[in-house]
Amino acid sequence: MGERLIGLGALLGALAIVGAASAQDVIKARQAEFKEFGKRMGAIKDTVIDKKGGTLADVAANAEYLAGKIPQIPSWFPEGSDKGETRALPEIWLNFADFEAKAKNAQGLAQALVVAAKSGDQGATAQAFGKLGQEGCGGCHQPYRRPQN
């Protein structure tokens, strides 16, 4: 009996360690995804705002990538993944339905950017891009992310 209890304790301890390690992995993995988002947004900006290279077709491709990935965002935030080196705030899990709604909204804005870029209208593309950044990305970055120090 005593041995079994010790065994169970060891097993639970091991699970806890695995759990902690995987929380940090989850954080790392989503940070890599968001870094890629930033890169794509930067590339779109080069074309749309700075007008230094890239075509509207490239913009559409990057926006399509974002529209495809954004719906996954809520799955990158399992409960408890605010513990570790992350700027994710615990408010995410207090308002998870809102968090999901914000992701859905951002996805719609990314799709709108795809449509605008495919139409070939520079002005509409720039507008859709600004909206995606401010309301899409900003939609969560403002309430759910700790400010940078």
Place this chain on the structure above:
Amino acid sequence: MSRRFRDATLGLVLGLVLGSGAAAAASPEELARGELLFHIGGCTNCHTAKDGPLLAGGDPLVTPFGTFFAPNITPDPQTGIGGWSEADFLRAMRDGRSPRGEPYYPAFPYTSYAKMSEADLRALKAYLDTIPPVRRPNRPHELGFPYNIRWGLELWQWLFHDPAPFRPDPTKSEAWNRGAYLVLGPGHCAECHTPRTWYGALDQSRAFAGGRLGKEVIPNITRDPDKGIGRWTAGDLRGLLLIGIKPDGDFVGGDMAKVVRNGTAKLPDADREAIVEFLLSLPPR
């Protein structure tokens, strides 16, 4: 009644009627200019509550000195500024004083607005007069000691408030001067981006070096390559002022998102470029 006296009275009355008529009928150009100043001035960022009526009073502004509630500045005569004359408005914006002569707290950035030209201030007043009046009483500020002593403000203004208008630097380009005017005057960028001393004056030795304001972390926007934006190109800054994007593809949040959306995004290209030119000339701190 002597004829001379009667003529003088008639002249005075006519003058008053014509004078007020001229003030009421602002030209479309003046209103457009006033609207632009309203945007760059960011009036709505403080004076409008979230989902509240435009300019009818704002959300709490939390500072280390206490919590301020920006008042109703719609043209409502009772609770807003509808009863104000142009002179009252100029006095508030330049001297930081109410029509009754009471000093305002510098949470209202008259320290920057004082740098605006008289023509711009008049245009802004003309535009504000066109906002729908809303009846909404003001909420008093909630301040801690010693900042709640109003006479302390008299002293503060006497020590720290310079009501002199912006003076262009003739050794710099026209665009630089336009940018400096917009940043230091109506844009009042320094009010957040320059840290304050414990007595609430801007610390000019650390101009635009950022810091902390309430819960927000305010970035350093000088040319310092590590702490500031010394590595940014003109294109990076343009993108930020236009849509709020940072060089890493992320977007500004918090109050700066409002500043971009309500202000810098709405400027004509030439004004935005002028701001870029001026900001890129700020010495690293």
